[in-house]
Structures are given as structure tokens and as C-alpha cells.
Amino acid sequence: MSGVREVTVIPLGTHPRDVSLEELRSGIEQILPVRITIRPRPVDIDSALDASRKQYHSTSVLALLLQQAEPHTERLLGITPYDLFVPVLTFVFGQAQLNNLAAVFSTFRLHNEFYGIPRSGEQLAARCLKEALHELGHTFGLRHCIDHPCVMNSSTYVEDIDLKPADFCLPCREHLEIVL
């Protein structure tokens, strides 16, 4: 791939529990030709909380994230331990602006404990990397991939995330080569 894009990773609300942002950075940089900068201080997203649902409205979270953009910012990736939703759905793992600046994902439903099974740091790290690549893929113009084993496959269960590889299929990679 030709160029290198700057991606700023920002914790939202608070630092996600049991997740190493450094490990995430190296994972992303191994797959995508991007340079990751990590902002240590979490951004407050309380205004996106829907008290009745006890979840954060991900579209509002994206709007709050966009306020962190600086003139040279190329991509923003928010990561939050809080559960995200859009009005019509019970939850979302993440949300991204298609072919645009910002993306966010939640670790809330990536923990094994959420499903009542023993905790696994390894599985959590793998899921975080896949979600990060998936949402960043959307910001680089990729839609859900239906034909191949690919990180851009749509996931509606955590098992779907476990089943897909932490990499892009050939056609998606070809697309990234053009835009990156």
C-alpha cells in the first residue's frame, strides 16, 4: 500500500478495562499502513447517555468524537467500555462514518464475562483488533463484505467476530490500496 495515514485513537468515557491500547496500536499497524497516535486522556461522553436504556447513543458519541478533530486529523477511532445503541436496534458493537473521519467501537459486549463465560484477555484483544480494523475499514470506504472470509464481514453476534479473520480479503485489500 502506498501512503501512510494518521489515525488518532481516543478513549471515550473512561479507559476500557483489560484492554492494552499499545497492543491494539501495534495490531492495527501490522495490518493497515497507518500511523497510530494514542490520546491518553478519555473524552467525556455523558451527554450521549440515554438514561432509560442505560446505553450510549452511538451517533451522538460519534458527534462528540468529531469535536476532537484537529486540522491535520485524518481519522479518529474512539474506544469505549460503555454499551452503544442506535434508536431502532438493541445495541451496536460500533459505528463509523462511511468514507469519512470518525469511527467508534465498544468493548462492552466483547468481554467473555458479558456472556457468563470465563474471562480471556487473548480473546478480548483479538476482538478489539477486529472491531478496530472493521470500523476503520468503513472510514476508508469499505462496506460489509459478503463473499469472503474478511474482517469486513458483518457481525451481529460476538461469535461472528471470533469467526472472521483479523485481516482484509483480497478485493477489500485492493480497495484499500487504491485509497490509502
Place this chain on the structure above:
Amino acid sequence: MTAFDPSDITIMIVDDEPSVRQSLAAWFEDDGYSIVTAQNAAEALQCMQEHSVDIILLDIKMPGMDGLALQDRIREFNQQVIIIIITAFATVDTAVRALKAGAFDYTTKPVDPDELSHLVLNAVDKIRLQRENLALRESIDHLQFVDDIIGESGPMQQVLELVKTVAPTDSTVLILGESGTGKELIARAIHMNSRRRYFPIIPVNCGALPESLLESELFGHEKGAFTGAQYRRKGKFEMAQGGSLFLDEIGTLSLKSQIDLLRVLEDREFHRLGGERTVKADFRLICATNVDLEKEVKSAVFREDLYYRVNVFTITLPPLRERRADIPLLASHFVERHARSMNRPAPELSSEAMDVLLTHDWPGNVRELENAIERAVVINKTGIITPDDLPVQVGRNSVPPRGSSLSEMEEEHISHMLEENNWNISRTAEKLGIDRVTLYNKIEKYGLKRPE
């Protein structure tokens, strides 16, 4: 099933809440679907006019016309579109009403992402099956139309145009033509291209049955209606329900049978022989004859009122001698067909044999040509059909010698048609079934000159 391109599927999201429209649109856009949105019933109906919508995600509670009323309205003009109701206020009553009125599925907000995905994928599967089904039907219909009727000559193309014009209507058709010109094939082509094609076409050869038998053949009979009627039997009128009735050789109907037929055509109902119950007659009538019905009317052999009933749309089939340009094509087709049915390689037609075929007058028309070719394929041993393989009478009854190549015949035919039409280019082109430019090109090609 084959892979599909989600952008071929258009989803319309109808909801008065902007956040719902926006989040659903974004969700399905990520999957690659084409999305349109509407905030109320009026916008939704407008969208349906502007886009070919495949799936509708429909909210029930909206200001103005609600979702269920909108569904009813849409169903009045579109039975195909798949409607999935998504409502925040689910009740058993609304769910039952929605599904009874033809909703594909029903779910409540907020919906589980996995459930929503499955709902839409199920809908997509249904759409793909509908599309495959349609494509298959079209290809079958297309094959049936094209396979059976052979002819690229002007007169035959005009016939095919008439078939295409009249087939989709429910009009009665009268097919005129000499024996062996393919009247039944044309009747079948009309039927196969009509909306009645999924019901049968029932052929009746009026000339083949005596009057007494024809009556029970057409009307059917109840058990015991006459001596020998041991069972109740459906007649051809009843067998053709929903489809077409093809009455061949209608000119041979007795006067009594003509009256019977006229009554059925006028009342659109009839009784079985010996029966009380009225049976509806829902068929399209296609008739054929090789006699001059008008002359038969004048000589009082054919009823005038029935003549006007059946003579609604007339298609006249040209005899083979008037469409000699089709002979090579027909000959090759019959060689292929009969070689295949005899399970042997198709022999070639020598140019001498083709000359004989082109110059013969074919009083028996296409049927005679087919029989001649079948005979030749049977007796041929060398793989090349020569004039010796053709029936003796084919060699004898030839038209006076003239240029026998296709282009020579074309030149002669065009020249003849020009003279017949007093060198009126438009009229001649129309008669020949070609456009004026093509006719001018042919005149130049053959150096034809208008007589001084």
C-alpha cells in the same frame, strides 16, 4: 443460489422519527443495499413511483395515514414488494392485522441486530427466488415462441408481428391459410404469449368428428345423457377453462354445431349434455380454416352471425411458395429435427437438392416440405442429401425455371412487388416487410429501373 449484489436491492425506510430513518439507513448502507427513506405515507407513495422498491421497513405509528393503512394502499397496486413492519407499540391485534394484510414479517423496536439482519436476508432470499422464477418463465416462454416457428422472410415476419400484437389481448383470432401452412403452430404461439399460457390450449379438429360426436366432445356429458354415456365426461369447452380453445377447420362445422357454438360464445356459459348445472365458459377462442369463410357465408353454409363473432382479428398465413426465402432455413431445421429423432448425424443438403426444394411449388406447404425432408433423412446413406433422395413429385411440380439462388429470387421478387405496387416505394417496402432505406439499397444493388 447465486451470489447477489446488495446494491440491486432497494430498501425503503418509512418512519417519522429522523433518528430511526438515519440509523437504519446507515446500517443497511454498510451492507451495500440501495436505500431510500420517507417520513410519512405521502412521501412513501411518492418514493414508490420514483424508485423500484424491493423491501419496505414500515413503522406503524405515523402522523396522518398510519403504517397499516399505507400497507393496504401499497397492496392495491403492488403485490410484490416485501413489507416488514417495525413498531415500537406492538400488540397482538396489529401484528395479526399486518400479517393478514400481507406483511412479510413483524418486529418490535428496538430490534436485535441479528434479528433485523435475518429478517432482511430472508426477504432478499424471497426476492432472489422471485427474480429467478421470472427469468426462468421468460426464458421458457421465449424458447417456446422462437423454437417452433421458423421464418425470416418478410411475410412471415409480418405474421409474427401480428401474433405478438394480438397474443396479450383476449381477442378471438381467426387464422387463415392453406393446409400445411402451420395454423396450429400459430395458434399455440398466440396462446403461449398470452396471459392464459399457464392453462391449457385445447385443440379440436372440427372436420374430424361427425356432428353427433362433436357435440358431446365440445360440451361434455353427464352420466346417462345418452346410450353409452356411462360416465360423466368433461367437454373441450370445460377442459379449456382459463386457457384457449383452438377450433381447427371451423368451416366444416354443421349449421347446428354453429348455432351451439354461437350460443356459448354469446352467453359465456353452457350445460353439459343431460346436465342441469350451468358451467362458465372462460376460454379464449382461436379458430382456423383453409376455406373462404366469406364465400361460405354468401352460399349460406356458414352463419353470418358466427362469422362476425370469429372474424375479430385475422391472421393470414402465406403459402410456402410465397415465402421461398424461408425454405433453406426450414429445410435445415427439419433435417436437424429428424436426424435427431432417428439418433443419427444430420446429413447435409446438396446444392442440387436445395435447388429442387427452392423451385418446387409445395401445394402441401410446410407439412409437405417436412415430409419430403423426413423421407430424405430416412433413405439417405451417404450423409449428403441429393435430389434422388427427395420424393418424385417434388422434382416434377416445379415452378418455371428461373434464377434459383436466393439473391436471384430476391431480385425477381422485389422487381415483381415494385411493378405490382406501381413503384410506390413506401407501399412496396411495407408489403415486403422492410424499411424504405433497405428497399432503396436493394434497388441499387440489383440495378432495378423504373419502366419509362
